[in-house]
Amino acid sequence: MQAAPSRIEDWRTFSTDVTIAAATLGDGLVSVAWSDGRRSPFHFDWLRDTCSCPACVHAQTREQVFEIVDAPDALAVRGVQVGRDGALHVEWRDGHRSAWPPGWLRAHAYDDASRAERHAAQGRHVWSGDDPDAIAGFAWRDVMHDDAALRAWLGALQRTGLTLVEGVPPERGRVDEIARRVGLVRETNFGALFDVESKPRPDSNAYTSINLPPHTDLPTRELQPGVQFLHCLANDATGGDSIFIDGFALADALRDAYPDDFALLATTPFEFWNKSAASDYRCSAPVIGLNARREVIEVRHANFLRGPVDAPAASMPAIYRAYRRFLALAREPRLRVQRRLRAGDMWAFDNRRVLHARTEFDPSTGRRHLQGCYVDRDELLSRWRVLSRAATPTA
Amino acid sequence: MQAAPSRIEDWRTFSTDVTIAAATLGDGLVSVAWSDGRRSPFHFDWLRDTCSCPACVHAQTREQVFEIVDAPDALAVRGVQVGRDGALHVEWRDGHRSAWPPGWLRAHAYDDASRAERHAAQGRHVWSGDDPDAIAGFAWRDVMHDDAALRAWLGALQRTGLTLVEGVPPERGRVDEIARRVGLVRETNFGALFDVESKPRPDSNAYTSINLPPHTDLPTRELQPGVQFLHCLANDATGGDSIFIDGFALADALRDAYPDDFALLATTPFEFWNKSAASDYRCSAPVIGLNARREVIEVRHANFLRGPVDAPAASMPAIYRAYRRFLALAREPRLRVQRRLRAGDMWAFDNRRVLHARTEFDPSTGRRHLQGCYVDRDELLSRWRVLSRAATPTA
Numbered sequence: 001m002q003a004a005p006s007r008i009e010d011w012r013t014f015s016t017d018v019t020i021a022a023a024t025l026g027d028g029l030v031s032v033a034w035s036d037g038r039r040s041p042f043h044f045d046w047l048r049d050t051c052s053c054p055a056c057v058h059a060q061t062r063e064q065v066f067e068i069v070d071a072p073d074a075l076a077v078r079g080v081q082v083g084r085d086g087a088l089h090v091e092w093r094d095g096h097r098s099a100w101p102p103g104w105l106r107a108h109a110y111d112d113a114s115r116a117e118r119h120a121a122q123g124r125h126v127w128s129g130d131d132p133d134a135i136a137g138f139a140w141r142d143v144m145h146d147d148a149a150l151r152a153w154l155g156a157l158q159r160t161g162l163t164l165v166e167g168v169p170p171e172r173g174r175v176d177e178i179a180r181r182v183g184l185v186r187e188t189n190f191g192a193l194f195d196v197e198s199k200p201r202p203d204s205n206a207y208t209s210i211n212l213p214p215h216t217d218l219p220t221r222e223l224q225p226g227v228q229f230l231h232c233l234a235n236d237a238t239g240g241d242s243i244f245i246d247g248f249a250l251a252d253a254l255r256d257a258y259p260d261d262f263a264l265l266a267t268t269p270f271e272f273w274n275k276s277a278a279s280d281y282r283c284s285a286p287v288i289g290l291n292a293r294r295e296v297i298e299v300r301h302a303n304f305l306r307g308p309v310d311a312p313a314a315s316m317p318a319i320y321r322a323y324r325r326f327l328a329l330a331r332e333p334r335l336r337v338q339r340r341l342r343a344g345d346m347w348a349f350d351n352r353r354v355l356h357a358r359t360e361f362d363p364s365t366g367r368r369h370l371q372g373c374y375v376d377r378d379e380l381l382s383r384w385r386v387l388s389r390a391a392t393p394t395a
Numbered sequence: 396m397q398a399a400p401s402r403i404e405d406w407r408t409f410s411t412d413v414t415i416a417a418a419t420l421g422d423g424l425v426s427v428a429w430s431d432g433r434r435s436p437f438h439f440d441w442l443r444d445t446c447s448c449p450a451c452v453h454a455q456t457r458e459q460v461f462e463i464v465d466a467p468d469a470l471a472v473r474g475v476q477v478g479r480d481g482a483l484h485v486e487w488r489d490g491h492r493s494a495w496p497p498g499w500l501r502a503h504a505y506d507d508a509s510r511a512e513r514h515a516a517q518g519r520h521v522w523s524g525d526d527p528d529a530i531a532g533f534a535w536r537d538v539m540h541d542d543a544a545l546r547a548w549l550g551a552l553q554r555t556g557l558t559l560v561e562g563v564p565p566e567r568g569r570v571d572e573i574a575r576r577v578g579l580v581r582e583t584n585f586g587a588l589f590d591v592e593s594k595p596r597p598d599s600n601a602y603t604s605i606n607l608p609p610h611t612d613l614p615t616r617e618l619q620p621g622v623q624f625l626h627c628l629a630n631d632a633t634g635g636d637s638i639f640i641d642g643f644a645l646a647d648a649l650r651d652a653y654p655d656d657f658a659l660l661a662t663t664p665f666e667f668w669n670k671s672a673a674s675d676y677r678c679s680a681p682v683i684g685l686n687a688r689r690e691v692i693e694v695r696h697a698n699f700l701r702g703p704v705d706a707p708a709a710s711m712p713a714i715y716r717a718y719r720r721f722l723a724l725a726r727e728p729r730l731r732v733q734r735r736l737r738a739g740d741m742w743a744f745d746n747r748r749v750l751h752a753r754t755e756f757d758p759s760t761g762r763r764h765l766q767g768c769y770v771d772r773d774e775l776l777s778r779w780r781v782l783s784r785a786a787t788p789t790a
Contacts, residue, residue, distance in 0.1 A: 009670075010670065011670055011671075011672065011675070028712065041708045041711075043708075043711045043712060043715070045711070045712070045715035045719075046703065046704060046711055046715070049703075049704070049715075050703050058600060058603065058605070058699075060596065060597050060603070061597050061598060061599055061600050061602070061603065062670070063599065063600045063699040063700065064698060064699045064701070065600070065605065065699065067608060067698050067722055068715065068718065068719055068722065069719050069722040069723050069726070073719065108702075108703045108705070110703075110704075110705055110706060110707070110708055110711070111708060112707070112708075115705065115707070118705070184582050184583070184584070187579050187582070188579070189579070189777075201455065202455050202456050203456060204456055204458065205453060205456050205458045205460070207456070208453065208455070208456065210453070210460065213462060220773075221771075221773050222618055222771070222772065222773055223617055223618035267687070268687075269686075269687050275404075275405065275406055275457070276406075277406065278781065279777045279781060280406070280776075280777050280780035280781050280784075281773055281776075281777050282776070282777075282780070283773070284686075284687075286687075291664075291679075292662070292663075292664050292679075292681075303459060303462050304453075304458040304459045304460065305458065306459070307503075308441065308444075308445050308503045308505075309441060309444070309505075310503070310505055310510065310513070311505060312505070312507070312510070313436045313438075313505055313506060313507075316436075316438045316440070316441055316505070317423065317438060317440070320438070320440035320441070320444075320463065323463065324440075324463055324464050324468065327462055327463065327464040328464050331464070376616075376617070377617065378615075378616050378617055378676055378678070381675075381676075381677070382584075382674045382675050382676050382677075385675035385677070386673065386674060386675050389675075
């Protein structure tokens with residue numbers, strides 16, 4: 001595949017395999033015919049808005065200075081042509097000139113076929129309890145020193161949401177070091193780095209030795225932390241296994257068996273509260289989060305961090321029926337992966353997708369100590385995109 | 396007003412002015428008649444789920460250990476009564492006993508009247524350009540040392556979204572000190588603390604001297620920073636005034652004049668991109684954010700941080716019509732407050748509500764230097780709730 005650099009406002013490269021065969025003026029739009037037969041409409045407003053000439057985009061910051069209201073409501077075109085450089089060239093009625101390289105234009109086209117291609121599920125792999133591909137493994141030394149290994153790890157985190165990094169020195173602070181390979185560490189009221197162990201005065205069920213049912217961390221915040229890192233320094237007590245459930249599989253199972261319950265949990269805000277003597281965090285949000293295309297993008301769930309359900313009385317029975325079914329599904333072994341961490345292992349998982357749980361342990365039989373921290377999805381994705389710029393041109 | 400302490404899982408106090416007059420068994424629910432004539436239904440599932448006995452709630456962490464699926468699907472009640480303590484007492488068929496103090500029960504009742512009372516707009520004050528109450532002023536010394544002043548300031552931030560703190564020593568790092576009075580500082584790729592001044596190699600239009608149109612900071616992140624602090628160390632250049640627009644007023648104006656455009660901007664994801672050599676943040680989200688009750692809770696807007704609109708071709712003309720109208724409204728003087736910061740002044744505003752802008756300045760005429768940082772809404776609200784626990788019992 002041929003690749004060409006982008007325009008000033010981008011840092012990516014774009015494939016030049018498909019070229020512009022013809023560009024014709026339509027009613028308020030330019031119609032582009034591509035060399036592979038596809039046709040893409042580009043409306044005048046969209047074209048004028050994406051002009052990246054030095055008058056429209058700041059040369060140093062690469063950010064737009066032009067606003068579309070600076071152009072007349074009824075935009076008009078004096079001429080359109082495909083240049084010798086293969087780019088689409090437009091001269092506007094007021095004399096302004098704009099150009100778009102074919103690779104960039106193809107990558108941002110919004111005809112139905114181009115949009116479907118762009119939004120195709122990015123290799124998301126939804127897993128159940130007996131799926132051997134549920135957990136991808138990586139070596140600490142590789143992800144710390146090799147950008148290709150780092151990129152592969154971050155890719156797996158996006159695909160399955162659950163990864164294991166092995167060979168991390170079982171020392172305090174190592175988890176923070178790995179997290180910073182990915183991006184900014186997200187601090188919370190439990191600290192930038194938190195210690196999961198049985199504590200004398202626990203302010204969270206996580207800091208006891210009791211069984212911890214499947215949950216996401218900090219559903220009490222508007223934005224739940226994206227990636228959670230849990231590094232095992234010691235795991236010598238009886239019990240204390242790790243359990244994971246793919247929240248996307250759980251949501252799918254609910255939608256398949258009880259579509260009405262799925263719809264209720266995707267629209268009814270639940271109350272998530274985390275209160276202590278010094279803090280009082282509250283978030284009202286549905287258990288299942290959907291994007292504009294109705295795809296599940298998030299699960300928000302910690303039974304032990306809920307406030308009383310606040311919903312119209314008439315819908316209370318249906319809400320509890322749905323929530324009971326959700327909880328019952330989360331207890332089904334078919335969705336659960338159960339593993340035991342050894343000192344030096346580190347879980348890295350998507351905290352907004354993968355529910356994690358812990359079996360009860362007996363602190364009198366040995367030490368159990370995990371260190372953890374968080375990095376947001378924004379950070380993971382930014383790092384992955386930058387690593388991907390050099391690796392592959394955008395199709 | 397009389398106040399009584401809450402149950403173990405809460406730290407608030409609740410009014411005891413209204414008492415339980417009677418409690419009767421209905422079909423799958425307990426019907427409570429209050430001393431003021433209101434009636435509230437409480438379904439068995441809701442009651443069993445909110446039991447705070449030591450078997451259901453962990454005594455130290457105050458978090459629930461019981462899950463509603465631990466109780467039979469068809470919950471049944473052996474007896475219900477109002478105790479001598481004024482509380483509602485229920486004995487379940489399996490022998491489990493639960494009790495709810497009247498103040499707590501009333502504060503969480505979900506009959507229509509109780510819900511409407513609880514969700515009534517919390518004193519939100521939407522302002523336009525000529526509103527003298529748009530900007531509430533506070534003294535640095537007070538908010539730093541007096542919790543009542545701090546609470547008043549955080550209350551104003553919730554009501555109008557825009558406040559001015561005066562008398563802050565014009566020294567580096569002071570902004571960080573004030574922000575930590577509110578809560579955890581939110582770090583971004585621009586640093587935990589950022590310097591807004593004209594820089595030789597700017598990676599953002601903010602770091603140039605050009606006119607900066609109305610915007611929210613970091614719309615490129617899933618969660619835009621909640622509160623922005625901008626502390627003026629020097630403002631000696633010609634130009635560089637601050638402009639603010641209440642984004643809620645802007646959204647209201649759009650909804651009033653062009654309801655279809657409002658609906659489009661509240662549902663169509665726009666692309667927000669912030670790319671540099673080392674980072675690549677992208678967020679796809681509507682310009683106007685609504686909650687489950689269709690109230691505007693967020694505006695996401697920075698024209699200079701957008702990627703190409705990615706929407707079906709058929710809706711492109713309507714989307715641009717809506718966006719043009721939104722931009723045109725943001726230019727109308729009637730919505731704008733324009734002020735000039737002096738050294739020692741600090742703006743604190745809701746970055747997800749209030750758009751901020753800056754007029755062009757001439758760096759050859761003097762120094763202009765602001766320091767800024769962010770704190771999320773979660774932090775602001777947590778701090779305010781804790782300060783309010785002592786101040787007022789929850790009605």
